[in-house]
Amino acid sequence: MKISSSEVEYVAHLARLEISEQEKEKFTFQLNDILLYIGKLNELNTQGVEPMSHAIAVTNAFREDRVADSIGTEKSLANAPDARGEFFRVPKVID
Template sequence: MKLSREDVEHVAHLARLNFREEEKEKFTLQLNDILVYMDILNKVDTAGVEPMTHAITLNNAFRDDEVLNSVGVEKILTNAPDRMGGCFRVPKVIE
């Protein structure tokens, strides 16, 4: 086993997800299957190979620091699940 049930609970917390008991069972099995398959990568000698992070080699994309039009607060807030004035409202953060 690559991942125990406790590992799955830990990763779920990092990912901000909750699982029911029977889901934890299923996910532990399926994630282990997938991770075992990934072991095939250990067959490849990658000593000295630079990791590839982009499909196309690009340098930094700079632009002039000009003020352009933006979407606007009101329009952005139309999708807010909960709002107050010009802000997004969320449940209590601190005691």
């Protein structure tokens, strides 16, 4: 196995996902399959190859520092599951 069920549990916790025991088992197998498949890449010899994070060799894509209109509070809040006045409302979180 490429991944243990406790690792799946840990990742689920980091992502704030609640999963059942059944799901944990299912995801462990699924993730294992994915990792095995991706693992094929390890068969390639990549010695001397620079790591890359983009498929195309574009660099320095910039924007000028000029203000454009924002969309406004009303539109910003339009998709919010919960809002109050001009704010998004969320369950209380204090750390």
